[in-house]
Amino acid sequence: MKISIAAIFAIAAGLIVLIGFVYPLPVLTEISTYFLSWAVVVAGVATLVGIINLIGVHLRKPFRHQNRDFYSPVLIASFFITLVIGLWLTPADKSFQHVVTSIQVPVETSLLAILSITLLAAVVKLFRMRKGLMLWSFLISAVLFIIFGSGMLVIVSDRSPLSNWIAYLNIIPLAGARGILIGVALGSLMTGLRLLFGSDRPYDG
Amino acid sequence: MNPQGTDLFGSAILVLAITFLFLFALDRRSKRKQHFRQIPGIMQFKRSVGEAIEQGKRIHVSLGSAGLPGETSASALSGLGALRSIAQFSSLGDLPPESTSGNGSIALLSKETLRNSFSSFDSTQLFDPDNGRMTGVTPFSYALGTIPVIGQEKVGTNLVVGHFGPEAAYLCDAARRQNAFLLGGSDALPAQAVLYVTAEDTLIGEETFAAGAYLDKGLFQTASLRTQDVLRWVLIIIMVVSVIDKIVTSLTGRPWL
Numbered sequence: 001m002k003i004s005i006a007a008i009f010a011i012a013a014g015l016i017v018l019i020g021f022v023y024p025l026p027v028l029t030e031i032s033t034y035f036l037s038w039a040v041v042v043a044g045v046a047t048l049v050g051i052i053n054l055i056g057v058h059l060r061k062p063f064r065h066q067n068r069d070f071y072s073p074v075l076i077a078s079f080f081i082t083l084v085i086g087l088w089l090t091p092a093d094k095s096f097q098h099v100v101t102s103i104q105v106p107v108e109t110s111l112l113a114i115l116s117i118t119l120l121a122a123v124v125k126l127f128r129m130r131k132g133l134m135l136w137s138f139l140i141s142a143v144l145f146i147i148f149g150s151g152m153l154v155i156v157s158d159r160s161p162l163s164n165w166i167a168y169l170n171i172i173p174l175a176g177a178r179g180i181l182i183g184v185a186l187g188s189l190m191t192g193l194r195l196l197f198g199s200d201r202p203y204d205g
Numbered sequence: 206m207n208p209q210g211t212d213l214f215g216s217a218i219l220v221l222a223i224t225f226l227f228l229f230a231l232d233r234r235s236k237r238k239q240h241f242r243q244i245p246g247i248m249q250f251k252r253s254v255g256e257a258i259e260q261g262k263r264i265h266v267s268l269g270s271a272g273l274p275g276e277t278s279a280s281a282l283s284g285l286g287a288l289r290s291i292a293q294f295s296s297l298g299d300l301p302p303e304s305t306s307g308n309g310s311i312a313l314l315s316k317e318t319l320r321n322s323f324s325s326f327d328s329t330q331l332f333d334p335d336n337g338r339m340t341g342v343t344p345f346s347y348a349l350g351t352i353p354v355i356g357q358e359k360v361g362t363n364l365v366v367g368h369f370g371p372e373a374a375y376l377c378d379a380a381r382r383q384n385a386f387l388l389g390g391s392d393a394l395p396a397q398a399v400l401y402v403t404a405e406d407t408l409i410g411e412e413t414f415a416a417g418a419y420l421d422k423g424l425f426q427t428a429s430l431r432t433q434d435v436l437r438w439v440l441i442i443i444m445v446v447s448v449i450d451k452i453v454t455s456l457t458g459r460p461w462l
Contacts, residue, residue: 018219022216022219036274039273039274040274042310043272043273043274043308043309043310045309046273046308046309046310046312046313047272047308047309047310047339047342048309049309049312049313050308050309050312050313050338050339050342051309051339051342053312053334053335053338053339054338054339054340054341054350056335057335057338067357067358069353069357104343107345108343108345111345111349111372112371115371115372115374115375118374118375118378118403119371119374119399119402119403122374122377122378122402122403123402125381126402129405138401138402177394179410180394180397180409180410181394181410182410182440183409183410183411183412183437184280184392184410184411184413184414186411186414186433186436186437186440187279187280187283187392187410187411187412187413187414187415187433188279188280188392188414189218189219189222189436190222190226190411190414190429190430190432190433191279191280191282191283191286191414192279193222193223193226193429194286194418194425194426194429195282197226197425199423199425199426199429200282200285200286200417202282202285202286202289202314202315202317202318203314203317204317204321
């Protein structure tokens with residue numbers, strides 16, 4: 001296995017941060033803090049590079065021979081107007097923040113509203129995509145827990161035997177979610193170890 | 206469990222994982238015979254990748270909006286592993302794969318992954334820096350920025366692996382409009398539920414992180430899959446034993462362990 005200088009640095013930094021987590025010695029913790037703060041700075045610069053790349057792609061899009069995108073000039077214009085006003089007033093300016101959030105929040109809220117319709121349509125199409133026990137388990141549990149979560153059953157008093165059953169049933173999604181999260185944690189751990197030992201090296205192939 | 210106990214348990218799992226990983230990587234038998242749990246979604250995805258390459262279409266990998274450094278970046282990094290394998294398959298086709306992400310650092314890493322994959326197969330002519338791009342900085346802007354990629358760039362197959370929210374439904378909807386296959390997996394519970402409903406096939410829990418290793422069965426990748434399976438059984442045994450312990454304690458009044 002050919003190991004580059006970048007890989008040696010990445011693996012060494014990863015090992016120091018990991019050992020600092022397991023054995024929190026003051027020296028290791030200090031070095032880990034340095035590494036993490038450098039990573040934050042690099043990530044900030046990477047975001048800037050990503051934005052420049054995004055603008056570059058949209059600058060070329062209206063002039064392509066096929067699939068011309070005429071929304072790209074709108075995006076570029078919005079970007080530069082926001083950038084210039086943001087640099088002039090600074091992002092901490094209250095009126096600038098107010099204008100930006102007054103556009104962004106309603107747009108994202110509308111998108112969430114559209115999402116609910118998209119999901120409703122997807123549930124109808126689900127009958128074509130999936131068959132069998134999993135489909136019915138999913139649908140029945142979705143309907144059941146929508147009813148439980150909606151608060152429609154508040155008329156069931158605390159003393160009713162039904163309330164105990166509802167309490168038991170509410171544990172089921174919690175148990176399922178924990179099961180999935182344990183799986184996610186295991187997967188994250190193994191991905192981290194593959195990176196740490198240089199098996200996966202997205203920084204140098 | 207108190208915080209000290211949690212740290213000890215976490216460290217024990219970590220040490221166990223490293224030990225098994227090296228044991229399996231050094232196991233010579235594992236090179237000869239490898240039996241893995243079949244994941245239908247990944248098998249279907251492999252078929253779909255082959256069809257897309259045959260039809261001269263592109264493969265799109267969506268890496269989500271998580272960034273580095275962050276707790277949710279592991280799924281995107283796992284997606285980069287899958288991107289490397291996909292780029293290697295795509296070197297046989299006409300169009301290189303396209304990768305989108307909602308974070309600058311992951312976008313840079315996806316460019317590097319594509320560049321290195323193509324150069325290792327002497328297909329550097331397929332590399333285009335715009336094929337690893339950031340399409341938006343917030344989750345919704347990322348999803349909306351990715352829709353034109355799926356719709357306009359001759360995409361035949363999509364792999365959606367990373368950190369998403371409910372906005373993942375927009376990507377699935379865009380893929381369906383193009384009659385393109387989409388395999389989705391996420392580390393976030395809301396996205397998993399949404400992907401189950403909207404995607405053609407779904408990766409649940411740890412399957413999301415196994416996609417890259419299933420596509421590229423290198424020595425360390427296969428060892429990590431085997432370690433993951435062993436650790437899953439270790440955790441199941443610990444949970445069952447602790448449940449029995451609780452039941453026995455509540456019945457007898459004395460702790461069993």
